[in-house]
Amino acid sequence: MRIALTQSEGRLAGLEERLAALGLEVLRVPLVATQSLSADLSPLEDCPWWLFTSAAAVEGVRANGASLGGRLLGAVGQATRRALEEAGGQVGLVAPLENAKSLAEAFLARRPSGPVGWPRGRRAGPLLEERLRAAGYLVRSVVVYETRTLAWPQGLPAPDLVLLASPSAVEALPEAIGRSARCLAIGPATARALAARGLAHTLLPRPSVEAVLEAVRCFRGDPCST
CATH class of the missing domain: 3.40.50.10090 (Rossmann fold)
Structure with a gap:
């Protein structure tokens, strides 16, 4: 098989x-x-927490010259956690399951202060932002990468x-x-x-x-x- x-x-x-x-x-x-994009990250600067739903978002933030040191960081899974740590960040939250719903639930369970920064892909689904906004959080999202499809090898x-x-x-x-x-x-x-x-x-x-x-x-x- x-x-x-x-x-x-x-x-x-x-x-x-x-x-x-x-x-x-x-x-x-x-x-x-994925390909990193030039982005203005200033809307995220005063957000206590930055949440990452992919390792590509970590690379996108790094490509735009942002430092992850000293920030409160949340990761959607272990691959994203490793990417954040390799970039010099200290991860304070990892979703139990590798999806946006799990990350949102884990974040909300802590009841942290906001607003929340979300560096994301151009085609990222809205679930994380919707869950946090429904709980009363201001979410500031910035597109830092885009996704392109690849051909199936002949x-x-x-x-x-x-x-x-x-x-x-x-x-x-x-x-x-x-x-x-x-x-x-x-x-x-x-x-x-x-x-x-x-x-x-x-x-x-x-x-x-x-x-x-x-x-x-x-x-x-x-x-x-x-």
């Missing part, structure tokens, strides 16, 4: 090795790339499973691959994008290595919990 992993490098660390241990052939097929063996982590990746997925393979969706937004294209898919219950492994076991008929 063959699986194509399209998520960004560093996300779901250790997944490739765990899949190989199950006997799967693993293809690394990135379908999106001549690549057709996979049985494709792991997709964003609507942008779904957009880049060739129709023939999407019809022939079973798509595994990380996050409701990814699942909605697949449904809009009429592609069969499974929404993972959590954005975790274990959730991917469990879906693989179920797909190939091994004992599983669902």
Whole structure:
């Protein structure tokens, strides 16, 4: 059985090795790339907390010359946490689950003071901002990077499973691959994008290595919990 992993490098660390241990052939097929943009970060300067929903946002902030030292920083997951620490920041909050909803809930549970800074991608979903605004926080967002889609490599063996982590990746997925393979969706937004294209898919219950492994076991008929 063959699986194509399209998520960004560093996300779901250790997944490739765990899949190989199950006997799967693993293809690394990135379908999106990010590019930092020139941005005015001054609206974020007086925000006690800066929240990051991707490692690309960290790189975008660094590309604009901002220092992360001495700030209160929140990260959506471990890859983003590592990027912040490598940039000299000290991370005070990491979402238990690797998604914006989990980051919003973890932040609100602390009841910190605002306003909140959110360096983000041009196509970032609104969930984090909506949750914080609904709780009474002023959110100042600045676009620091954009996402572009990449072509599926020609001549690549057709996979049985494709792991997709964003609507942008779904957009880049060739129709023939999407019809022939079973798509595994990380996050409701990814699942909605697949449904809009009429592609069969499974929404993972959590954005975790274990959730991917469990879906693989179920797909190939091994004992599983669902």
